[in-house]
Amino acid sequence: MKGGYFITGTDTGVGKTIVTAAILRSFIKKGLKVGAMKAIETGCLNKDGILLPSDGMFLRDMAEMSDSIDLITPLRFENPLSPFVAAKLENLEVEIDRVFKAFDALRKKYDFIVVEGVGGLMVPLRKEEKKKATFYFVRDLIKELGLSAIIITKPTLGTLNHTILTIEALKSKKIPIKGYIINFSEPAKNDIAEKTNPEALRELLDISFLGIMPYLSDLNKDTIGETAIKNLDIESLISG
Numbered sequence: 209m210k211g212g213y214f215i216t217g218t219d220t221g222v223g224k225t226i227v228t229a230a231i232l233r234s235f236i237k238k239g240l241k242v243g244a245m246k247a248i249e250t251g252c253l254n255k256d257g258i259l260l261p262s263d264g265m266f267l268r269d270m271a272e273m274s275d276s277i278d279l280i281t282p283l284r285f286e287n288p289l290s291p292f293v294a295a296k297l298e299n300l301e302v303e304i305d306r307v308f309k310a311f312d313a314l315r316k317k318y319d320f321i322v323v324e325g326v327g328g329l330m331v332p333l334r335k336e337e338k339k340k341a342t343f344y345f346v347r348d349l350i351k352e353l354g355l356s357a358i359i360i361t362k363p364t365l366g367t368l369n370h371t372i373l374t375i376e377a378l379k380s381k382k383i384p385i386k387g388y389i390i391n392f393s394e395p396a397k398n399d400i401a402e403k404t405n406p407e408a409l410r411e412l413l414d415i416s417f418l419g420i421m422p423y424l425s426d427l428n429k430d431t432i433g434e435t436a437i438k439n440l441d442i443e444s445l446i447s448g
């Protein structure tokens with residue numbers, strides 16, 4: 209593996225999955241061998257006792273992977289909650305080791321691995337009975353995977369606060385930050401917040417700006433890939 213990224217966001221629903229797909233499609237267009245993981249997914253559809261992870265399956269398709277979904281999304285829960293709470297309700301363990309094992313298997317096969325997180329950085333994954341730091345959060349997983357983080361953020365009101373908090377949470381754990389991408393998960397409203405936020409973020413933040421992903425009414429492989437190449441700093445992403 210030449211490199212990898214962990215895609216985090218300022219919140220759930222900010223567009224982590226779509227931007228992950230955009231990075232995957234652009235890397236494939238550039239001829240790179242790229243693999244994806246949605247390491248932990250909650251809110252999976254239970255089909256005859258089998259949990260189907262929609263993000264994991266979408267990313268598997270976008271990256272055109274033939275690997276088992278058990279490698280792409282090793283941890284799956286039914287309730288649409290944080291993994292910690294979902295696992296508790298479902299009487300299951302959040303076995304983080306399974307994520308590391310799957311990651312190790314995939315990294316042997318691909319030049320790049322792009323891992324989508326679950327929610328934001330402080331989503332609890334499990335309770336650590338024996339350790340001093342009681343909870344294991346998404347940011348602990350990023351740190352242990354040894355990946356750089358890419359932050360997906362919104363263009364709308366509230367984004368300055370959420371983005372700065374996210375950066376602080378990464379910095380306090382000394383997690384390398386590749387940069388941030390502003391994603392339009394809804395058609396642009398063109399209100400005053402959306403018009404001023406991209407520039408305000410650039411002025412406020414001391415991390416790299418990697419581009420703006422526009423709203424796409426058609427989310428197919430080609431449009432996602434072409435839009436990513438046009439709008440995101442793919443050369444910087446490829447440089448690792």
Ligand SMILES: Nc1ncnc2c1ncn2[C@@H]1O[C@H](COP(=O)(O)OP(=O)(O)O)[C@@H](O)[C@H]1O
Pocket residue numbers: 217219220221222223224225226227391392393394421422423424425427
């Ligand atoms: N750039 C985009 N263009 C069109 N729809 C988008 C875009 N980004 C996100 N969406 C839509 O917004 C919703 C949330 O995006 P998603 O990537 O699933 O967020 P997250 O993974 O952070 O929870 C989804 O329905 C997705 O299809």
Ligand SMILES: [Mg+2]
Pocket residue numbers: 224225263324
């Ligand atoms: Mg997602």
